[in-house]
Amino acid sequence: MPESSPVAGERATAKVVLISVVAAIGGFLFGFDTSVINGAVDAVTQQFGLSEALSGFAVSCALLGAAAGAWFAGGLADRRGRKAVMVAGAVMFAIGAIGSAFAFAVWDLVLWRVVGGVGVGLASVIAPTYIAEVAPARIRGRLASLQQLAITIGIFAALLSDAVIADSGGGAANETWFGWEAWRWMFLVGVVPAVVWGLLALGVPESPRFLVARGQLDKASDVLGQVLGVTDREALQRKVSQIQTSLHREDRPSLRDLRGPRFGLHPVVWVGILLSFFQQGVGINVIFYYSTSLWQSVGFDESQAFTTSVITSVTNVAVTLIAIATVDRIGRKPLLIAGSTGMFAALTVMAVAFSQASGSGEDLTLPGAWGPVAVVAANVYVVCFGATWGPVVWVLLGEMFPNRIRAAALAVAAAAQWLANFAISTSFPSLAEVGLQFAYGLYAVLALLSLVFVLRTVPETKGMELEDMGADTPART
Template identity: 60%
Template structure:
């Protein structure tokens, strides 16, 4: 009997992956899809918005990146909202905010209301980016949590791809992003309006989701939690579900004892491990990855590519990002987190340095910049190698590390702090790129190459491998 129990216990306690569970995780992961879609749809509109509202580099950069301030705010309050109103209602709030934002941006009459609508959309992105992985983790059996959790990252890069593809199609049909098209609206407005559809679909599907068993236990609804564990997670009724509910209760009580003061105590304010998490998040953005997703169409046009070619390059780059993310998912548990980060930093340093050299060769032809000879192809190949290096390492691996590198008693607070640092760094990089580009693209990408090199040294000296370690074994 003891032998049989040893074999059966993991199955009983962990549950199993059912079609309904996969569908629920996929629905929650649509939050990641909207995160990627909203972040990338601005790419195809940048030049048209600059022309429409006569924007300088500074105001253009803020218009593009203001959504990131909203995302930081949304991420900060998402946890509070999910605790008070539930995970599913938080998804519905994100859906409403993103739908309103898409409509407002598409019908904006000036730059300041466009900024307002993008800020509101950013709050929705912040909500969606936090609640999606949280909900998936809370409904997934322990042994399948990593596999189901990757749906969030796949959904995110898929959202980026679809945003680029729709932008390219609309610009092609209209003859340019600034051209007047259906119902007298410019093409760039329709790019924003396309976001209404996935936002509404997300809300409709999310409204059909059951609450997570963790939230139900927090609200003392043990019977509701037991029903979800049995019907969705696939656990058997009886001792296993009672034990699981007891484990959730003990974890809830542990997290209630978390204090922000526990993050402090090192020479520089925060404890060393907290700084490692913060700097991982900052370096992930300082290499300039979101410049590719926010400004790539504008960037390629600025060095001589036609608008239609620039849109197509952006689509190809997004496909490359999806493939690289799949590679990361297949390797992260085999070769470890630290090695992937080191290889990624090396690839990014070389590719970004190559881009800086290529853009330094730009010449003026008939009053417009152009990359002569083979330098256009060199820059294009280097840009996609940069995306491969990032997508197969720093993109997903940083989120994996942030979720597992901290001790249980401070994990939620430390993860939130790291995520906030990431949004702020993203805002700084995205806001400053137009001004740096005015100085020369070689300046911008030379700077990003320097940060990529620093990220290699940082990981080599400061990051500890977490692969194969139990979460309970993590210490400061």
């Protein structure tokens, strides 16, 4: 297949930036949901009398819903459109937030956390898919990175709101406004961004590649003209024809399209799955799920631990801006290599620091300078992840798959990511019982393996048109 080229005269319009921002708000829900439990977990554990295992499940159960939502998002997006899936994700998240706030028992809470997780899973697939399909190639990395920026802002917002609400009641387990425990308000706040996203999603145009797939060529041409700032109808028609060629098939898209010669899947799908696995396998969400409890274990009181968690989340937001500025200049692969190297070093330092700890559980303490060393290493780790693996994996997942399988392949990769997230976050309390040095040592090994994986298998996609992705991957007929 000959290489496609950008539409003559295309540019980054305010329209494409704004609709990419709207799509990226789905990432805000993603970040908010994964971190709001941070401030509530100890209060929930206390109120419902949970064991360590059940407490870990209450934290991570939303990830099972997210995996299910991600798995079905691709098929829904191909049948109903990208906009419809955004709205559905917002509705599911809002229902989950309200239900969690009114939970009367742990299994009730688990149910609503799973429902909200389904919404998050839908958002995690549809936001990068939509952004990749509307963005011009030369700035696609920067616009796709907005997803991770929104995730980090969502994490920050969750931790900040947790801290403010907990402070209002003198603790997450105490009563605050209207006689409700503070932790219930922590969940209820999530309704606000869900409603905002759902309403804004109704106003964005449908993806031009979905419109082409549905045979709505004139509408697709109009949307391309709006987002690319191009008025030349012939140039737009040529672009539509290129998209048609890349989508050409005789049957409806399905997960069967992902079949290939290597262990049942196309190689590019395996690359996406393993990118997702390593992004979670290095343990990043342990920092955001358990950071408040973690810092209390090294000597901080509850207020100081909340403050430290908020500072960590601000750091995560700031370094994501670095990725946005560099991903289309440096490229995807060099950033991943740098990130794996830095995370391996930081996690190794954390493992060594916690090997000096005495006591266990809530009585664990780090002697002398080892406490500050652990805090610094954790934030260096967040910097290395936030500037590289955090945003770059979502950029790659949104753009690396061929047009005809993009939504389905991204759904499988995202589902794998949520399952890996579930495994890592659920296993952390048990690993911590063995020893935090063991947990962080394991994550360090996985960071090292991620470096080998990137060097050997990850392609560079900087500047490529979506129609050129996987041009050698045959269509199913």
